[in-house]
Amino acid sequence: MKYAMLFPGQGSQSVGMLSAHNDPIVSQTFEEASDVLGWDLAALVREGPAEELNRTERTQPALLAADIAVWRLWQAQGLPQPAAVAGHSLGEYAALVAAQSLRFADGLRLVELRGRLMQTAVPHGEGGMAAVIGLDDAQVEALCQACPVDGVLEPANFNSPGQVVVAGQAAAIEWVLEHAKAHGARMVVRVPMSVPSHCSLLRDAAERLFAQMADIPFHTPVIPVFHNLDGSSGRDGAAIRVALREQLYRPVQWTRVIHALAGAGVSLFFECGPGKVLCGLNKRILKDAPAVPLEDPAGLDKARALLSA
Template sequence: MNYAMLFPGQGSQSVGMLGGYTAPVVRQTFEEASDALGWDLAVLVREGPEQELGRTQRTQPALLAADIALWRLWQAQSLPAPSALAGHSLGEYAALVAGGALDFADALRLVERRGQLMQSAVPEGEGGMAAVIGLDDAQVDALCAAYPGEGVLEPANFNSPGQVVVAGHLPAVEWVLANAKAQGARMAVKVPMSVPSHCSLMRDAADALYLALGEVTLRTPSVPVFHNLDARSGREPASIRAALRDQLHRPVRWTQTIETLIAGGVAGFVECGPGKVLCGLGKRIAKGVPALPTDEPDAFDKACAAVTTG
């Protein structure tokens, strides 16, 4: 099967994630991450507490390590290689590691710094995010434009048709929660993140991240990596660096990314990481196209069989 490997981002984490896996490479990857960061990521993932794992600067390296642990296990199976890689938000860093464009240790330290910058950009309690269900992309644009107050309110994640996440100042997000139904939405629910990701409130954080990106080596990926920013695959290190900067303060275009991959001949998707979020989104974007999780060993084995037999 001609397939793309997809890497999930923040929101897929949980204490004990990948606990069903006994393969040494999974444990070794978490231990390697702990050594690179200088704190015990392996224990945090295994034992929590959940509140600490949920801190953005902890969540991001923990999820990156989980994604790469499964990627390494996948590579050890001698399976057909994916024809493309993509990651949702934070998952784009895992995609770049998998494609050989970024070293694992550098990526861990980058996403830890990314989390710190995001958390400091907007003081806790001043920003938020909400998922709007049942409106198309243009209608969500109009909903944000209709906000009568001051402050930022912008589309942040175009996740699938009829599911768009907005981000901004907390009063604006609360206005969406109270008024989305009146604007035609089926529902609006708060996203459990205090950091308003992928909106203009992250512009200063993005500029600071760009400086950090300049201190690491980036290479041309061995497999095309499609960016959240524009659903295009960047090959030059300079363009990858710019895409990672702009990704932080501009929307995740996940619907467009999946549609672009299918238009390019991809016939199925494998979600390489904890949870099944991207499988669910993929089924809504491209009905009938297989989307296979790997969050548990049984699911991993089924995904291996599917890409081998088609």
Template sequence: MMQYAIVFPGQGSQAVGMLSGHADPVIAQTYAEASSVLGWDLAALVANGPAEELNRTERAQPALLAAGIAAWRLWQKQGLPPPAALAGHSLGEYSALVASGSLDFADALKLVELRGQLMQAAVPAGTGGMMAILGLEDEQVEAVCRAYPGSEVLEPVNYNSPGQVVVAGQKAALDWLAANAKAQGIKRALPLPVSVPSHCSLMRGAAEKLAETLALTTVRAPSIPVFHNFDAQSRQDAGSIREALKVQLYCPVRWTQTIRGLSGRGIGVFLECGPGEVLAGLCKRIGKELAAASLSEPAGLEKARGLASGEAAVCSPSAA
């Protein structure tokens, strides 16, 4: 049987009604558990919205963590061998650590709620943002950011797949990038609907404050290797895991490097545990030989079962 990895999505994948297609009670139970821990009705927000409230950073982050763990618990009920590795995109790294037993679910919920609050407070609303750059290689995007003539922050922050890099920074720098995109050889420059410039140097202050709470949080060695965003490596000791969670707040998400590294370890199947299909799509762009599926809907769960058990042909178009 080919080895598989579970990957957890980050902010941007949230949606009202996420995972509602699954009839298994473990979904509702997990949302209810999260509501009890947080002291506000996460279950009702996920079920009914409004979307504007769910999209607030300090709401979206615990909601996505809860959805990721709900999907993970659903996957655990399938009776298949555990994955060879876990990883999460940005916020999804916390879901991966919970799934591995490194973090308690309740502790992680409180951490990511605080993380969202600190991130939102770090940069005044309307003064920072993020933009997806399509059609350039990683090194070309880095060169474009260095070419910015101003003093504001403009940095590559998400290396999502070949030809897709997200940059973050202050508004003046992003406005310059949008105005000069064609001249810089950019195929498309798409502003993202976020107010927080994640994973750039503007988040250093937020990271230092988050580290204070991380230092008081119980962290155990993961039972399944978790590959971290900022260097695509796994860790076993609590101190280095805490440091990785701090650093990832202001360092780029190296998703392409992470998936290629796992592929190099013999992992050919990637299953997205949470709402949406963003990571499943990125995995296929990173390696056409890789198979991916999302557990967000019942049909995707069945496809994932087939891939993980070896019943589905990994190289066939239907496994893409």
């Protein structure tokens, strides 16, 4: 049975994440990240406060470390290698680390910078995101085009059929929150992020990030990595840099990623990190393909049982 490892991104963090895994591998991974970054990531994850953990430049390296801690737990099980890996937004960096395309230390420094550039790209309070539920992709694109407010409003995350996140300037997001139901949406919810990710407001930040990537080695992955940008795999190191640049200001094509994995023969998915967000999305995208979260030991037990069945 072919399986894929999925790495969650921003929104899956919480104070105390992975505490159910009472394993030295987790604590050692957090301590390693602290040493690389020069600040106490381990204490922040363990003790909070949540307001500090939720700062984008803190969230991103903390989640990368959490994703890789679970990956290392998985590797310690001696289970077969996944047929492919993918990560949602920030999680794509964890996928690249797992696939040996990017060193863990380089990934930590890169996503910390990514978070800082994102946070400064749009002044606090001037941008936002909202999840639109109950409209298909084309209808959400039409909704964005119908917005009469001047400024950016674009699809940011094509998460699953009927769930698309939009991003843009604050006034445009307010319009969506007030008018999406009149355009046929079943529900619309503000996403608690001040940074309008994966839209053209972050193009300059993406170029600055890309410039910093020039000195970071990227290798051809040893496990196929399916990219947010278009759901494809097979990129070499140079092309991966370009994909990560464009990923920051173009929408996450997550539905396309999952369908591409299924088309490659994957029929089983594991969420490699804290939370269950990606498992929930998978149920909407591929109803018959099992998706198991690995956020606690029970998840690892279930995974072993599925792979040995």
